[in-house]
Amino acid sequence: MEKFEPVIVAFCCHYCAYTAADMAGSQRLPYPTNVKVIQVPCSCKVDALHIVKAFEKGADGVYVAGCLEGDCHFKNGNEKAARRVEYVQKYLDEIGIESERLEMVMMSAGMGYRFAQVATEITEKIRKLGPSPIKTATAL
């Protein structure tokens, strides 16, 4: 079997994780190319539909990266995003997609190292889980 390279979609808040990704770049910190970063104005901008569509279109894992607790540029968008992620995790279970494939993470703009670490950890976790059941079913 061909080596499985997971496709991971990372919705990154402009005020923290997206800037942290830049920071990781300027610090020359490597992270897996499996992670496809999508910049959003706030983690709360990420709708349940965006996440579900990502899985439908072939993502093996998705994570939403928002600001640290209490640090949201828009007051509490990150908390709302976390609740939404929890809601979608339950929906994924109903569909038959392991909810571990979706995660909410928090970091600040200065945490370049954490960005790279999270990207690596999630990629490895999804690699262990294997291809998403949707991808497998589509390939049949």
Next chain:
Amino acid sequence: MITAERKPLEELIEYIKPFKRILLLGCNECVTVCSAGGRKEVGLLASGLQMAMLKSGNNIEIRQHTLERQCDPEYVEELVPMINDADAVMSMACGCGVQEIAMRFKDKPVFPAVNTTFMGASERQGVWAERCQGCGNCLLGETGGICPIARCAKQLMNGPCGGSVTGKCEISDDVDCAWQLIWDRLKSLGLEERYMEITPAKDWRSGGGSGPRKIIREDLAE
């Protein structure tokens, strides 16, 4: 508004299993406001059904459409050009919308995607609570604007009962005793004497007790 909640995916899959082409309908009215069956929920459900079916080896085609209002025949007519491309219809509207579709398209199987729950109001973002049971003879003028039919578990006309403890109903600590609320409100309005009046047993004929109800406005009806 009328509130609703999506049915479990498993139940919906059972409905659509025998069909290949599904028309998934939303409604822009109440179910949009209570986040149960508007355009966004239609998208979410279509995606979920598509993936769940794909997982079980069935490739189905789901067309999505959201009507302005599914309980009015004028809006339902909009579906005529697309109905023949579907083997079955699944509706995320309330029970009224689902029945409107079933009546208009007699040869199409129609399935509900939500459980229509109650007539309620939004307490805060994401929380809805029952406020009215459409009893057909509104009492709110007598009860300080708080409905004992919808909000008292026993629908008492003269309350509270012995199960009212520190303002809460015996069924749950999360439920306010409607009659405590009524008393508090009448008191704050200086209308305590209203509370002393004994309300006779309710005539339930106006509340559906004598079969399905209908309103006919002679000046409007054609």
